Amino acid sequence: MKKDLRIGLLFALPWILGFIIFLAYPVLASLYYSFTNFSILREPSYVGADNYAELASDTVFHKALINTLIYAVGAVPLSTVVAIGLAMLLNTKVKGMSYYRTIFFLPSLVPMVALGTLFLWIFNGDYGLLNEGIRAANLEPPNWLGDPAWSKSTLMLISMWGCGQAMVIYLAGLQNVPVSLYEAADLDGAKLGKKIWNVTLPMLSPVILFNVVMGIIGALQVFAVPYVMFPGGAPARSTYFIASYLFDNAFQYQRMGYASAVGWVMFIITLVLTLLALKMSDRHVHYETE
Amino acid sequence: MGKRKQIQTALTHVALILLSVVFALPLLWMLSTSLKPISETLTTPPKWIPTQVMWSNYPDAINYNSKQLGYIPFLVYMRNTVVVTILCIVGSVTSNALVAYSFSRLRWAGRDAFFGLTVATMMIPFPVLMVPTFTLFRYLGWVGSFKPLWVPAFFASAFSIFLLRQFFRTIPMELSEAAKLDGCSEFRIFTDVIVPLAKPALMVVALFTFMGSWNDFLGPLIYLVDQNTFTLALGLSAYQTQHGGTPWNLLMAATLLVILPILIVFFFAQKLFIQGIATSGFK
Secondary structure: OHHHHHHHHHHHHHHHHHHHHHHHHHHHHHHHHOOEEEEOOEEEEEOOOHHHHHHHOOHHHHHHHHHHHHHHHHHHHHHHHHHHHHHHHHOOOOOOHHHHHHHHHHHHHOOHHHHHHHHHHHOOOOOOHHHHHHHHOOOOOOOOOOOHHHHHHHHHHHHHHOOHHHHHHHHHHHHOOOHHHHHHHHHOOOOHHHHHHHHHHHHHHHHHHHHHHHHHHHHHOOOHHHHHHOHHHOOOOOOOOHHHHHHHHHHOOOOHHHHHHHHHHHHHHHHHHHHHHHHHHHHHOOOOOO | OHHHHHHHHHHHHHHHHHHHHHHHHHHHHHHHHHOOOHHHOOOOOOOOOOOOOOOOHHHHHHOOEEOOOEEOOHHHHHHHHHHHHHHHHHHHHHHHHHHHHHHHHOOOOOHHHHHHHHHHHHHOOHHHHHHHHHHHHHHOOOOOOOHHHHHHHHHOOHHHHHHHHHHHOOOOHHHHHHHHHOOOOHHHHHHHHHHHHOHHHHHHHHHHHHHHHHHOOHHHHHHOOOHHHOOHHHHHHHHOOOOOOOOHHHHHHHHHHHHHHHHHHHHHOHHHHHHHHHHHOOO
């Protein structure tokens, strides 16, 4: 027994150390830092809940928080619907399926910075491909990058373009749905819409839950693409997100204690939303009994 | 019924073709722009095929000399990125394989509880960890070096452990027991029995690590100071800090060069990629 434990721990050692050094310690340290005044130039000094009190009345933080929530509320459902739609189309087993799959999947491989650069060009108000297309249709194109009313939509559209990974997971989920369920629905004379609603979506629900939770966690940390495309959260701070504010506090304003408080608020929001998603799913997610 | 089915199939094809145009267009536009002379990047209506294919944009992008930023050492960025990525892959594959072996094929007290905790840590947003991790690396004097970018890879990660454990569990225990009867130590069983059988899964971890490290932006942004230590992701963001008169053709050529290695790897390992991602969604 004792020998088993020793060997087990020995093999797990890299992770035991990694867990302590790169997870447990930073989480606890950042909790402690969030109650201090702290920068590179000076040791942390305890200030009680001052940082949190300041956050409560910090209008820039509120703006960043609201921006992040709006982005998450827009981007997560949009990518979910698109990813499921694409997966369903691919699951019809049409000819050339692997080519289509590759085309839909490829964009999700593009590095964030490259993605930002590419879309700066596509969404360019004057010469961008997208607005050329809109003008060709005789419509008035929006200023995607310069108008605060559109900047967040730009980021949501970009996130949709990268939904390939979720799509692949949905596709695998769809392929696991027993054919017999569809055959039974056929015998009952069910139409396509009914089959999707009563067979496909319930069977897919655990996978949807997984992707939505991962999507929420990712959306709340959105950073690189806006950082590249919208320096300083321009226009009018409409693309300034929690992660941007945390980064600026930690590495631009030298306020690491305050940044840690921002981080903990972000952590708590992530936890609450994740638990909410799990709770709401209780009634709707169907797990196959083994 | 037959006719209805035909219409359905036709509609599916139309939808797939239209959608693949939408998804492929940005990448094709990048390719087209990267091969244009600068005068043709700003034409209305946009030109898809350049009158003169400018292959020279690629060497020009690599040797780009910006007015505001000076010379951008693209090849140095490339070398830095390759070094960091290789170290990350080596570290991640070895450490995660060992740890996943422990979590799936060894029995020890507290194993499953610790694994549950491990999976739960995937919920922790990276930015929360950023400040203390930075302070730690600063204390070690590693800021400005590559170490903060690759050393953590040698200490495994929750996601890869999870992925490998899924796979290791499917290997019959009888194989380990037979090897044990032959007098093999656990380490020998690991290296001679499990690792050879788990090659596809290890490749998946290597691929994901490659992607993560090649694409990493926040890490280099925080830790790298000197321009000569920049990685591609960070270096690319430097191309467009200048405003007005962006040489879009060169910028798109540089962007394409950053993406290219990923595309090449993807085309060689497409099946592994797809399978790896698909399994990540299932418990």
